[in-house]
Amino acid sequence: MRMPARLLPRLLAIAAAVTLSVQQAAAQSILRDAETEALLQEMSAPLVKAAGLEKGNVEVIMINDPSINAFVAGGQAVYIHSGLINAATDAGEVQGVIAHELGHVTGGHIIRFDEGAKAATNITILSLLLGLAAAAAGAPDAAMGVLAAGQQAAMGKFLSFTRTQESSADAAGAEYLSKAGISGRGSLEFFKKLQNQEFRYGYSQSDEAGFSRTHPLTGDRIANLRETYEKDPAWTKATDPALQERFTRVRAKLYGYLAEPAKTLSVYPPTDNSIPAHYARAYAYHKDALINKALVETAALIAAEPNNPYFLELEGQILLESGRPGQALPALRQANRLTGNNPLIATIFGHALIATEDPANYPEAERVLKAAVTRDRESPFAWYQLGVVYAAQGDMPRARLASAEQQVMERRFPEALQNAQAAFTGLPVGSPDWLRAQDITMQARAEMDKNKKKKKKKSEPEGNG
Template sequence: MLAAFVPRLFAIAAAFALLAQPAAAQSILRDAETEALLNEMAAPLIEAAGLAPGNVSIVLINDPSINAFVAGGQAVYIHSGLIDAADTANEVQGVIAHELGHITGGHIIRGGEAVGTATSISLVSMLLGVAAAVAGAGDAAMGVIMAGQQAAMGKFLAFTRVQESSADAAGAAYLSKAGISGRGSLAFFGKLQNQEFRYGYSQKDEATFGRTHPLSGDRIATLREDYIDDPAWDKPDDPVLQGRFERVKAKLFGYLARPERTLRDYPESMTGVPARYARAYAYHKNAMIPQALAETDALLAMNPADPYFLELKGQVLLESGRPNEALEPLRKAAAMTNNEPLIAAVFGHALIATEDKSHFEEAEGVLRAAVARDRLNPFAWYQLGVVYAARGDMPRARLASAEQQVMSRQYETALRSAQAAEAGLPHGSPDWLRAQDIAMQARAMLEQDVKNR
């Protein structure tokens, strides 16, 4: 009897550990235009929350579910499914404001305390159940364990619902202080409420026991009066911001959705920027290069000076095996955005892909500038390593590889690359010191992996 209960002890503890952490991200989506828009949308809210804009990151996750979360530090993670579900930039701003409420409320730290309390309740009930089982009262033991598990889970979920309500209130305050209407926030809660109805969630109070969030209907009722009374309630949406949101949403859809679905939702009869953006990606994914380039040329005909249209054309040309033709639009895009790191990385890649050694010096300068402004760009580090190797600078090639490998969690490979770089770099130089730092980081992560096994 005792042996049957012990695995449940670990299962319950593991359940609380999982509840305390956000779902593992499938992958991070990075795009210069999208990041610029999200950062601009978030900036007034970050300021209203009393946080430093440069210290808060808005990160886009490749996940079709409608969700956003914070996971320690000052980063807001937004699922691609949330962007797809939102109709306006204002709706996304409402979500960002709510997540900032979690950051300023210290909810990740306090969440760990709640898990500890709930797990303690569960463990105590488990020990009492084991004692009953040893005494021969098997049915009573199971009852004690199940009651303790339910009480522990209920306490933890009640705590998370309080946190969500607190974040709702904080988010409303930040929207108000930033002069942004709460209409989008209520509209998005309405979408969540429709999902609850669709999947049969009861709107009765007793249904909230097993939920991590308050019911959307209750959240709407709580916030509506404050939002309507706020001076910003009737403030119209910014048409420029909304236009940018619509094109980014279509761009993301074209990049992620199956081409046939994109071409169905954005037929050729639609000639606006969002539709052409989406179709360009769909055609490109289907290797229909002439059609993809026709869409990018149509976009550039609307605005020849749009750097993101130029970036798209360069990307299509580069990835279809025409790097020499990609150089002009990518060079222009990089110049227009002051060498925005993501665009510069693609430009550097195109310079290398020409296999023309006369371009390698320019590629090195472009890529070094890119990683100087955005060190968390494994693609740029990889390309920089290629340039160093082509120019015979193997120590720096290995250092660039180590940078890319440690970000990709290839810690054993990163350690070897860093040690090889350190051995070949001038003693005491900045690059030599960086190689040491990466080696120390890789060793620490490998040791942690061993401890966690």
């Protein structure tokens, strides 16, 4: 007997429900800010050392996502959601999260992810074969039952695997905090906030609900970690006041940048004259196009700390984005100098120099932007600006090469290929730029061929079996 035509799609849909992959970072936007990146680097440095990882090889990256989460996704990169920074009130809480995520890195959990997925997939394939056999034998209800049971078993096995990894990362994170001399109080406080979130949204804390959980019960994690942390010599150690002040500022600027201006002004009212409040309000007023009010806030910040490069950067950015690039130059030039040509600040400075439309500023813009992309090649906007200044100076081969660099990062391979080929023909043979144009040409062609093969495979009709 043939399987009913309406049944096969349902069977395959159940089988597909356990397809497992890690693609979190790809669908989310990365937030980049010089001050925030410097702070996260400093906060993670002692933990990276405690974990036995090489300094400079671990990145802590901010993701624009309001949920309270963090994860690792290949390599040695820790991704932290903006919502986590907003939820934390102490730098030690974020350090506790970073320590936990480093536990995933050292445990090779991303690499071992396939182990759990493979075990689950094997169960699913077996249940699919049994289900298809039952359906072919004329028992569609039995087929659906077999597949549903197989799906449940597969998911249970996989979730059990991830819960084991989470427990392992908890233990490793506690070890790294101890070695770094950082109290586990922050880690516990953050787990309590997660527990409150679970209660608020009705997530069950019972053992019976544990089947569907990717993490161990938060209450159990708190109990286990408290016992470990309270025995540690660093338990009573307070968070470094200077680090905490920097964290409070970054948290406020992030809130001002992301939240609705009215909400920012409610949390940081004009009666609050603290530096974090001035910071948050400057962003809120700027978002509302209240430029004079925004500049009053930056003036208060700079009056308090005249050589703070991030306050100067913000003032310059507000002036630039309000159509006053010439007025932005002194603040941005000083911020760039004070940070030793930080790539993000250098890019804004280079943009301001170009935006003046004064040819006298173009040579400085070229120097600044070349320094920026030398230190951070993964900046499409910096490459775009460098291309603009090359074009303004009549250097079209390098302008096309800069455009190709930008387009490769944006995965616009046909345009990258076109620009790289044009640059290749106009650059001095054998020069570094000529060789780079050749590299981009080969890379773009390879990616285009790969994409063609994927499209061809998708368009091929499936066999009828």
